[in-house]
Amino acid sequence: MADQAQAKAEQRAALAVTVPQTIDLRKRPRIGESIIQTVLIVCGFVSIFTTVAIVYVLFQESLAFFADPAVTLVQFFTGTVWQPPINEFGVLPLVNATLVISLIAMLVAVPLGLGMAIYLSEYASERTRGILKPVIELLAGIPTVVYGFFALTFVTPILRGIFGDVVSIYNMLSAGLVVGVLITPIIATLSEDALSAVPNSLRQASFGLGATKWETAIKVVVPAALSGILAGCIVAMSRAVGETMVVALAAGAKPNLTWNPFESAETMTGYIARISGGDPSYGSMDYKSIFAVGLLLFFITLALNIASRRIVRRFREVYD
Amino acid sequence: MSRVRTLAALVAFLLLLPLVAACGGGTATAPTTAPAPPATEAPAPTAPPAPTAAPTAAPAPTAAPTAAPAPTTPPAGGALIELPEVNPASVSGNIIIAGSSTVYPLTERMAELFKKDGFGGQITIDSIGTGAGFERFCKAGETDIANASRPIKKEETENCAAIGRTPIEFRVGTDALAVVVSAQNDFVENLTKAQLADIFSGKVKKWSEVDPSFPDQPIQLYSPGTDSGTFDYFVEVIFDKDPQPILSANPQLSEDDNVLAKGVEGSPYAIGYFGYAYYASERSKLRAVKIEGVEPTDETAESGEYPLARPLFIYSDAKIMKEKPQVNAFINFYLTYVDEEIKEVGYFPASDDALNEARQRWLDAQK
Numbered sequence: 001m002a003d004q005a006q007a008k009a010e011q012r013a014a015l016a017v018t019v020p021q022t023i024d025l026r027k028r029p030r031i032g033e034s035i036i037q038t039v040l041i042v043c044g045f046v047s048i049f050t051t052v053a054i055v056y057v058l059f060q061e062s063l064a065f066f067a068d069p070a071v072t073l074v075q076f077f078t079g080t081v082w083q084p085p086i087n088e089f090g091v092l093p094l095v096n097a098t099l100v101i102s103l104i105a106m107l108v109a110v111p112l113g114l115g116m117a118i119y120l121s122e123y124a125s126e127r128t129r130g131i132l133k134p135v136i137e138l139l140a141g142i143p144t145v146v147y148g149f150f151a152l153t154f155v156t157p158i159l160r161g162i163f164g165d166v167v168s169i170y171n172m173l174s175a176g177l178v179v180g181v182l183i184t185p186i187i188a189t190l191s192e193d194a195l196s197a198v199p200n201s202l203r204q205a206s207f208g209l210g211a212t213k214w215e216t217a218i219k220v221v222v223p224a225a226l227s228g229i230l231a232g233c234i235v236a237m238s239r240a241v242g243e244t245m246v247v248a249l250a251a252g253a254k255p256n257l258t259w260n261p262f263e264s265a266e267t268m269t270g271y272i273a274r275i276s277g278g279d280p281s282y283g284s285m286d287y288k289s290i291f292a293v294g295l296l297l298f299f300i301t302l303a304l305n306i307a308s309r310r311i312v313r314r315f316r317e318v319y320d
Numbered sequence: 321m322s323r324v325r326t327l328a329a330l331v332a333f334l335l336l337l338p339l340v341a342a343c344g345g346g347t348a349t350a351p352t353t354a355p356a357p358p359a360t361e362a363p364a365p366t367a368p369p370a371p372t373a374a375p376t377a378a379p380a381p382t383a384a385p386t387a388a389p390a391p392t393t394p395p396a397g398g399a400l401i402e403l404p405e406v407n408p409a410s411v412s413g414n415i416i417i418a419g420s421s422t423v424y425p426l427t428e429r430m431a432e433l434f435k436k437d438g439f440g441g442q443i444t445i446d447s448i449g450t451g452a453g454f455e456r457f458c459k460a461g462e463t464d465i466a467n468a469s470r471p472i473k474k475e476e477t478e479n480c481a482a483i484g485r486t487p488i489e490f491r492v493g494t495d496a497l498a499v500v501v502s503a504q505n506d507f508v509e510n511l512t513k514a515q516l517a518d519i520f521s522g523k524v525k526k527w528s529e530v531d532p533s534f535p536d537q538p539i540q541l542y543s544p545g546t547d548s549g550t551f552d553y554f555v556e557v558i559f560d561k562d563p564q565p566i567l568s569a570n571p572q573l574s575e576d577d578n579v580l581a582k583g584v585e586g587s588p589y590a591i592g593y594f595g596y597a598y599y600a601s602e603r604s605k606l607r608a609v610k611i612e613g614v615e616p617t618d619e620t621a622e623s624g625e626y627p628l629a630r631p632l633f634i635y636s637d638a639k640i641m642k643e644k645p646q647v648n649a650f651i652n653f654y655l656t657y658v659d660e661e662i663k664e665v666g667y668f669p670a671s672d673d674a675l676n677e678a679r680q681r682w683l684d685a686q687k
Contacts (some may be wrong), residue, residue, distance in 0.1 A: 083570065085563055088567075170572065253579070254571065277576075285547065
């Protein structure tokens with residue numbers, strides 16, 4: 001008691017004198033602070049742990065698939081028929097359909113998204129931009145299952161009206177077009193960010209040399225922002241590769257090795273969705289095969305992500 | 321200049337306003353539709369599983385007296401065995417059912433009626449295919465009743481025995497597989513089983529190869545997925561249980577009959593097959609083909625004349641029926657009223673003998 005009183009008195013005296021002492025900010029370990037720190041560390045590790053666990057499960061179940069005597073790696077990558085219940089394990093038809101649909105999607109999304117981005121960053125006034133940008137982002141918020149039914153019940157009948165009966169009810173073109181619409185906002189927003197980041201001095205210099213607004217946008221600003229634009233396109237591409245609901249609903253459920261977009265063909269994600277929907281029995285070839293396909297899909301998107309980082313580094317132009 | 325610009329921006333804004341509103345509306349309506357299923361599921365926890373003990377006693381005494389005279393009227397000259405009446409309101413608790421997608425609509429209808437007549441508990445029915453249904457009934461042991469569109473297999477019975485269950489088979493009706501083409505198809509009237517085998521194995525790729533009078537167009541195949549009992553049954557009848565030919569023909573496979581129906585509807589050159597119930601509900605856009613000259617109708621399915629007819633079953637176990645009186649009551653209700661309802665669902669009633677056998681099994685399970 002006495003000690004405390006004395007200490008208080010001393011404190012008061014110190015305050016009264018107001019001697020400017022240097023306070024060591026570090027040496028005040030507060031409990032609240034360390035709790036927060038621990039929570040943050042746990043948060044970080046949870047995300048790492050989840051990723052590791054997913055990869056582990058994918059590898060483990062795929063290993064069971066490849067360990068099956070009926071499966072060989074060569075057949076898996078070169079076989080042209082995919083029908084696991086009867087020991088046909090050529091994954092090419094699924095990969096091919098995924099590529100065709102993603103390509104169609106990119107053909108739609110790159111011009112559309114890039115056009116939007118150029119308009120937004122170079123032409124639109126501040127106010128239009130403030131309105132348009134959220135609207136485009138809203139487009140990205142529509143559930144993909146809605147896009148899927150849009151493809152099946154709206155786009156497909158139109159295609160059949162134009163091209164006739166050569167277009168199957170379930171076809172890759174319809175799915176590809178709609179996936180294209182789905183990923184357009186990704187390309188638009190990412191490219192717009194890249195274009196806006198180009199310093200204004202470049203534009204002014206271009207105008208100073210007598211270039212028009214169009215020439216400035218196409219010949220100066222877009223090349224300067226190329227790395228960002230390409231990275232955006234690749235992010236969109238990996239989104240298209242992984243898209244599931246649209247292809248499951250609109251592209252059909254038939255592994256089919258064809259480049260004809262009017263035909264129906266099942267993608268990797270579509271296959272996984274279909275088999276999971278059928279409640280396959282644990283340990284069956286159907287069950288194990290979805291993990292093998294999932295692993296391949298994982299590697300494809302991983303490769304795309306690595307490519308996008310490389311491109312950003314390679315084409316980056318640093319100003320100022 | 322700046323005035324023009326603000327004006328333009330204003331116009332753009334006004335034009336976009338309905339768009340934004342529409343999108344807003346879209347996102348607003350989405351959540352309202354989403355919570356609907358949970359709302360219907362909500363009563364589940366409120367259903368009190370408490371008074372299960374009391375009702376057990378209730379139906380039992382009524383069962384005893386009526387059960388007694390039943391064996392005295394053997395299933396002879398078409399007279400149906402009468403089951404003791406149960407009051408659905410007197411039992412409660414949950415009933416878990418899973419299995420065949422073909423039996424699903426029938427069981428669902430019976431469950432609806434059972435609830436309408438006063439059953440306050442919850443009935444869950446999963447449409448996951450016959451094989452998966454037996455897996456959950458016999459391996460996991462999590463279901464009370466398994467819906468099946470084929471008799472139980474030997475290894476499935478063994479699985480059941482391993483967890484102490486003895487499956488009892490109750491015949492509830494007959495399903496005919498309908499081989500369907502689009503309503504736009506005006507050339508196929510009748511197919512033989514051999515022709516079906518050729519078509520669905522990909523041995524013939526064009527309609528003109530089936531019959532020279534048919535158009536020179538590629539055949540598009542639609543088939544239920546490999547987990548469904550419908551697929552098993554078709555393969556059994558047409559390909560002698562070997563799925564190799566049909567899968568190597570690479571048809572469109574889907575566990576969802578609506579996907580198949582939509583696909584077949586879409587092209588005059590498509591052909592598919594599924595349960596007769598789905599055909600009945602899509603009759604305006606699809607047409608069933610005669611098989612071996614026989615059209616799928618009540619009479620031909622019942623008499624076995626139609627080559628693609630198959631029995632429908634539900635399976636349970638005497639021990640479950642004793643432990644869960646609501647399951648016992650539901651099966652009784654099912655067997656009593658199934659004949660009145662089955663046509664509404666699109667299937668055909670089982671023969672009197674088969675139904676009598678099922679009812680007798682229910683009575684035997686009470687002992």
